[in-house]
Amino acid sequence: xxxxxxxxxxxxxxxxxxxxxxxxxxxxxxxxxxxxxxxxxxxxxxxxxxxxxxxxxxxxxxxxxxxxxxxxxxxxxxxxxxxxxxxxxxxxxxxxxxxxxxxxxxxxxxxxxxxxxxxxxxxxxxxxxxxxxxxxxxxxxxxxxxxxxxxxxxxxxxxxxxxxxxxxxxxxxxxxxxxxxxxxxxxxxxxxxxxxxxxxxxxxxxxxxxxxxxxxxx
Numbered sequence: 167x168x169x170x171x172x173x174x175x176x177x178x179x180x181x182x183x184x185x186x187x188x189x190x191x192x193x194x195x196x197x198x199x200x201x202x203x204x205x206x207x208x209x210x211x212x213x214x215x216x217x218x219x220x221x222x223x224x225x226x227x228x229x230x231x232x233x234x235x236x237x238x239x240x241x242x243x244x245x246x247x248x249x250x251x252x253x254x255x256x257x258x259x260x261x262x263x264x265x266x267x268x269x270x271x272x273x274x275x276x277x278x279x280x281x282x283x284x285x286x287x288x289x290x291x292x293x294x295x296x297x298x299x300x301x302x303x304x305x306x307x308x309x310x311x312x313x314x315x316x317x318x319x320x321x322x323x324x325x326x327x328x329x330x331x332x333x334x335x336x337x338x339x340x341x342x343x344x345x346x347x348x349x350x351x352x353x354x355x356x357x358x359x360x361x362x363x364x365x366x367x368x369x370x371x372x373x374x375x376x377x378x379x380x381x382x383x384x
Contacts, residue, residue: 331377
């Protein structure tokens with residue numbers, strides 16, 4: 167494939183060519199549009215024609231990248247789900263050693279920011295996968311477990327250290343994920359500082375689920 171080269175003796179891969187960078191951007195645009203439509207209408211109600219219309223391109227141009235709707239759906243799941251969770255995982259790793267409350271607050275705020283600013287419609291892609299083909303359903307559930315683990319690990323650490331006070335971890339996580347999934351609605355129509363304030367306010371409110379009362383500057 168373009169932009170992929172063998173690695174000899176541990177040498178680094180060369181940077182992608184201009185053509186490959188353009189190809190990657192186009193694929194990102196396609197899967198983002200598809201994810202938004204799947205989230206808005208459900209998998210069965212979306213066709214390749216719908217995705218083409220959303221992008222204002224011909225259906226034939228989509229076939230250059232994705233031969234079937236199932237292939238495009240899988241790409242949307244992998245691209246958005248894996249990328250989103252990987253960003254949270256990297257954030258958690260970069261703050262290793264920080265107090266659990268600080269790390270959890272950063273994770274919540276980052277998740278909400280991604281949902282509100284980057285993929286407000288696509289978030290629903292991972293909430294109700296019942297109408298998806300079995301293979302994609304299984305992958306969505308696996309990605310949800312991976313996403314849940316990022317938050318669960320820090321909450322468990324906070325409980326063990328005495329930083330967090332809560333009833334049980336599972337109900338707290340259910341409430342937290344449910345509230346974060348509604349973040350685009352909560353922040354709808356807000357931009358700039360108003361959006362930042364809404365995101366911070368929601369993050370501070372969710373920290374109360376683990377017994378952390380936000381301060382006046384949170």
